[in-house]
Amino acid sequence: MAVERKQLLKEMGQRYFESRKSKGLTQEEAAEIADVTQQAISDSELGKSFLSPDSMLRLCTAYEISCDYLLTGEISDKDTLIINKHIRELDAETFRHYKGITEHFIAAVSKQKNKS
Secondary structure: OHHHHHHHHHHHHHHHHHHHHHOOOOHHHHHHHHOOOHHHHHHHHOOOOOOOHHHHHHHHHHHOOOHHHHHHOOOOHHHHHHHHHHHHOOOHHHHHHHHHHHHHHHHHHHHHHHHO
C-alpha cells in the first residue's frame, strides 16, 4: 500500500506541475489560489504530500482540469466540456487552424500506436 501511495503522489505531482506550467503560473501564484504556502505547492508537485481537498478543488478550477484527471490521470466529461468551451470561443479562421493541427496530431499518435 505504501508503494501505491508513493506512486499516486508522484503521478499527481506531475499533473499538478504540468497543469500549473500550462497556465503560466508560478508556485507562489498557485499557493495564493490554493490558500497554502509555496512550500506546500512545491511538496505536492514533487510528490511529497497531498493538498487538502479544498486546496485541490481551488487549483483544479484555476488549472481548468477535473479532480478526476488530477487524481487518476483519466479524462472525464468535465475535462472535455472545458476544452469544448474554449473551442466554441474561437473565431472561424482560428478554428480551422485548430482543427488541422488536431487532425494531424491524432493521425501521428495513431500511427505511433500502430507501430507499438
